[in-house]
Every structure is written in C-alpha cells, then in structure tokens.
Amino acid sequence: MAYILKNTQGEIIAASASENPGAGWIFTEDNTKEYMDFLERSLAKSDPFRESDIHLARVLEDLISLLVERNIIRFTDLPQPAQKRLNDRESLRRKTQLSGILDDSKNF
Numbered sequence: 001m002a003y004i005l006k007n008t009q010g011e012i013i014a015a016s017a018s019e020n021p022g023a024g025w026i027f028t029e030d031n032t033k034e035y036m037d038f039l040e041r042s043l044a045k046s047d048p049f050r051e052s053d054i055h056l057a058r059v060l061e062d063l064i065s066l067l068v069e070r071n072i073i074r075f076t077d078l079p080q081p082a083q084k085r086l087n088d089r090e091s092l093r094r095k096t097q098l099s100g101i102l103d104d105s106k107n108f
Contacts, residue, residue, distance in 0.1 A: 002027075002029075002030040003017075003018065003019075003020055003026065003028070004016075004035060004038070005024055006026070012035065012038040015038060015042075061086060064086065
C-alpha cells in the first residue's frame with residue numbers, strides 16, 4: 001500500500017508508505033507499473049552504484065552456481081544464511097521469468 005503525489009502533468013513526483021500523508025496524495029497499489037517505475041528512477045538517481053551492485057550480485061550468483069555444478073564447492077559448504085538467500089533469489093527469479101516480467105538472457 002502506498003500513496004503518491006502527482007504534478008499537473010500527471011507524473012508521480014513523490015511517494016509515501018504513510019497512511020494518507022495529506023491533501024493531494026492518492027492511494028495506489030504498490031505493484032502498479034507507474035509506481036514501480038517511479039521507485040526505480042528515484043533509486044537510480046540517489047545511488048549511482050545501485051545498478052552496478054545489482055549486476056554484480058547476479059554475477060556472483062552465477063559464479064556460485066558454476067562452482068557448485070563443477071563440484072569445486074558444495075552448496076552446503078556455504079553458511080546457512082547464504083544458502084537461504086541464494087535459494088530465495090533463485091526461486092524469485094524463476095517466478096519472475098515464468099510470469100514474463102523479466103528475461104535475464106537479455107541482460108548478457
């Protein structure tokens with residue numbers, strides 16, 4: 001659940017998770033494309049390393065998978081929290097790809 005504030009052109013200029021922060025703010029579902037695009041643009045402006053970090057995380061996930069596949073390391077050698085994070089991200093990626101929202105093959 002989120003509230004957004006739009007300018008006169010109808011573009012989102014602010015967002016809040018607070019319960020109706022004031023006049024002019026309107027409710028929006030937090031998974032709408034317009035809202036998600038606004039958040040993505042806002043995060044990209046505020047942190048120039050964010051995009052690089054996202055891509056590096058994916059590279060590290062792929063590297064770990066490759067090392068496990070080649071029996072260089074065992075998945076169970078990783079700390080339990082790391083195993084959980086990797087499993088969660090793999091599950092999320094699979095769900096995202098199945099829904100057609102993201103196609104990782106276009107990133108490389």
